Amino acid sequence: MGTETAKAIDRRDATDGDHRAAAKTRVRGACPALAAPMPTGDGLLVRLRPAGGALTLSQLAALAGSAAAHGNGILEITARGNLQIRGLRAETVGQLASDIEAAGITVPNGPAIEISPLHGIDSEEAGDPAAMELALRSELCEPLASPRLAPKLSIVIDGGGAFGLSALSADIRVVAQPDAEWLVAINGDGETATPVAIGPAETAISAVGEILSLLVVLGQSRRARDIDPALLRARFPTMDTVQFRPSRKAKTSLAGSHRLKDGKHVLGVRPEFGQMRAPDLTALLDDAKACGAAAVRLAPDRGFFFTGFPAEAAPALLTAASKHGFTTQPGEKSEYIAACAGAGACGSAFYETRILARRLMAAAPVLFDGSLTVHLSGCSKGCAHARPTLTLTGSADGYDLILNGLAAGQPDERIAGGRIDFAIERLARSIEDNRGAGESAAACLTRLGATGVSKALRQE
DSSP: OOHHHHHHHHSOOOSHHHHHHHHHHHOOSOOHHHHSOEEETTEEEEEEOOGGGEEEHHHHHHHHHHHHHHSOSEEEEOTTSOEEEEEEOHHHHHHHHHHHHHTTOOOOSSSOEEEOTTTTTOTTBSSOHHHHHHHHHHHTHHHHTOTTSOTTOOEEEEOBSTTOOTTOOEEEEEEEETTTEEEEEEEEOTTTOEEEEEESHHHHHHHHHHHHHHHHHHOTTOOGGGSOHHHHHHHOTTGGGOOOOOOOOOOSOOOEEEEOTTSOEEEEEEEGGGEEEHHHHHHHHHHHHHTTOOEEEEETTTEEEEESOOGGGHHHHHHHHHHTTEEOSTTOGGGGEEEOOOTTTOTTOSSOHHHHHHHHHHHOGGGOSSSOOEEEESSTTOTTOOSOEEEEEEETTEEEEEEEEOTTSOOSEEEEGGGHHHHHHHHHHHHHHHOOTTOOHHHHHHHHHHHHHHHHHHOO
């Protein structure tokens, strides 16, 4: 690795503007997601990962305006902190791309690389993930651009700090360590990934290059979990000697006002169920600008941070976010619901997920103790949640209830459309009547199993 890149790793980019300027000099080209938008029930969907996950208020406002002009006006933040624009048509995707370029938004080529949302702001970070991302893209440009990599290849760079990425699973993890070292691991999250190398930035970048070369050989259909262990050890003969220290767990919720160790303040907000309509977002951004906020950092768990505002403006910014329908308090029930766009926004959906979500929160508060995620999927595609959990999948006949599975999984119970309110009440009653002292909703449902839940739902 060259001297310039080594210096970039050691330098902390303190502002959003610094990172965007650096990204423009190193990463050029059109966004792959714009080149290949995803067909969905409400048109075409584009997923964007701006450089560093950072946007100025005016840039995000420009995206909201473009989403309204060229899509259906719905923007989403995914569980991994990426931005989605829905309802596009083949003839409007190019117009969106032009708006992105005009707003000065840089979307790097190649796989999305997710980095700690408060990079360069949180003084508790052990290393600078933004500089590491730039170095990886500069040094490994060719393998990262390979069409043989899996489309959903995931790369995480965790700098640590208050809001690190320990909960995100990834094919490749690069984690900042004390003493300017980086740990490289594969196939897992901050506790379960398999470490392969540790050392200074040069060592980490070389290790990522070796992993990418193995994945290129395997081809598009394979991920890091498919790498032959013997082949992995041949490339990394000292991997078994790497001391693995589980990553520090991030704070449980991004929502609310947070004072960082050096006294700076950030405000975390979540759109309800991760979805926001362009007018609501634009109104919030106008108020945030009036409060002195400078930028937005996209974050995992379907939210974002406002940064750059004076501490005394935090209460006004909290009030503005709540007024426009954004979650500002940790532990709100909507945090534990993953809902797709639903009927009315997506032509594939069989029910209005957001309406059912609100009924669930009112009628079955026992489900929202933080022990599980309730996945409301309008159809069997399961766009909103990719992990097994309590799921209600829409169908032509009503709802499929899956106690711990994916939206396309075998249902444990089928519920006719007109009986959904009754079923919700019975499910909540069953948990309330049967759980032991200190037992969570998730543990109670596991103990009851499909037989117990089905019996409860069928009682009159």
